[in-house]
Amino acid sequence: MDMKELAAPMVLNLIQSGNSSSDLAQQLSGFIEEESFLETRKNFEALKSLMSCYQCALMEVETKFKVLNERFSLNHERNPIEMIKTRMKSPESIREKLNRRNLPFSLDSLDQIHDIAGIRVICSFVDDIYFLSDCLLKQDDIRLIEKKDYITNPKENGYRSLHLIVEVPVFLEDEKRLMKVEVQLRTIAMEFWANLEHKLRYKKNLPDELVTLTSSELSECAERSAQLDSKMQKVRNIIENV
Numbered sequence: 001m002d003m004k005e006l007a008a009p010m011v012l013n014l015i016q017s018g019n020s021s022s023d024l025a026q027q028l029s030g031f032i033e034e035e036s037f038l039e040t041r042k043n044f045e046a047l048k049s050l051m052s053c054y055q056c057a058l059m060e061v062e063t064k065f066k067v068l069n070e071r072f073s074l075n076h077e078r079n080p081i082e083m084i085k086t087r088m089k090s091p092e093s094i095r096e097k098l099n100r101r102n103l104p105f106s107l108d109s110l111d112q113i114h115d116i117a118g119i120r121v122i123c124s125f126v127d128d129i130y131f132l133s134d135c136l137l138k139q140d141d142i143r144l145i146e147k148k149d150y151i152t153n154p155k156e157n158g159y160r161s162l163h164l165i166v167e168v169p170v171f172l173e174d175e176k177r178l179m180k181v182e183v184q185l186r187t188i189a190m191e192f193w194a195n196l197e198h199k200l201r202y203k204k205n206l207p208d209e210l211v212t213l214t215s216s217e218l219s220e221c222a223e224r225s226a227q228l229d230s231k232m233q234k235v236r237n238i239i240e241n242v
Contacts, residue, residue, distance in 0.1 A: 046107060047107065047110075050107060050110065051088070051116075053170050053172075053177045053179050054088060054116050054117040054179055054181075055088065055117070056170045056172075056179070057117050057168050057170050057179035057180075057181050058086045058088070058117045058118075058119055058181060060168050060169075060170060061119050061136075061166070061168055061181050061183065062084055062086055062119055064136060064139065064142075065081060065084055065119070065121055065132065065136070066081075066084070068080075068081075068132055068135050068136070069081040072131075078124070079124070080123055080124055080125070080128035080131065080132060081121055081122065081123060081124075081128075081132070082122045082123065082124055082188055083121075083122040084119065084120070084121055084122070085119070085120040085122070086117075086118070086119045086120075087118050087119075087120075088116065088117060088118075089113070089115060089116045089117075089118065094110070094113065094116065097113055098113070114145065114146070114165045114180045114182060115165070115182035116180075117179065117180070117181045117182065118181070118182040118183075118184065119181060119182070119183050119184070120183075120184045120185075120186070120191075121183065121184070121185045121186075122186060122187070122188055122191050123185060123186065123187055123188075124187070124188070125187065125229070125232065125233045125236060126151065126187055126229050126230070126233055127233060128187075129151065129162050129185040129186065129187065130162070132185060133162060133164065133183075133185055136164075136166070136183070137164075137166070141168065141169055142166050142167070142168055143166065143167040143168075143178075144164065144165075144166055145165040145166060145167055145180060146163075146164070146165040147162075147163070147164050147165075148162075148163040149162055149163075150162065150163065151186075151190075154222065154226075156219075157197070157215060157218060157219060157222070158193070158197075158218055158219040158220075158221070158222025158223065159193075159194060159197070159222065160186065160190045160193075160222065160225075160226060161184050161185065161186040161190055161194065162184070162185040162186070163182065163183070163184055164182070164183040164184075164185075165180055165181075165182055165183075166180070166181055166183060167179065167180050167181075168181060187229050189225040189226075189228050189229050190225065190229070192225070193218075193221060193222050193225045197218055197222075200214065200218070
């Protein structure tokens, strides 16, 4: 494997940890050849700027949802959003995704990964998900890149959520950058199921018979969670229509 490829995750780790180019020099000294090191150091600030733009894009989208939540509460006396979570994709995950797509570690390749910046919006009810999604996409500075509705069409394992890839402008001191952000909207019940499913199944080398058994059980739990969402929304509608 190319030594520059080995150094790539280290560079991303340094950036996400808030380190400077001098820290890069200390970490990579003797690790890669001088020519490669100089090339890596040359791109360090550009990569650091890019990751900062992704972080700024997250803040932009998070603010939009907070504003929608505040305005909704004025008109409906309740908040549609229970919680907002944001995350930047880890260096290891970025590297793995690039490898799966047979892409080199480069700024151009990173632009082809649409979920480096991600925000998860946990809603009270299913119709809140579609309301917030519609409100976000109506904003003239938001462009929809991709939409996957796993609520209407759940994954085979029972996973439910609404996924959006959106493009949002980030206004810097001397330019405007268009950045992509992955948005996931789900209910509390969907979040509960997804978190536990991930803990139970992620990177576990289960025998085939256990995979079959647990898949069936988890799918049944997902269906019951969906039924709970539906019943809670019906109860809310009854109360609001009194």
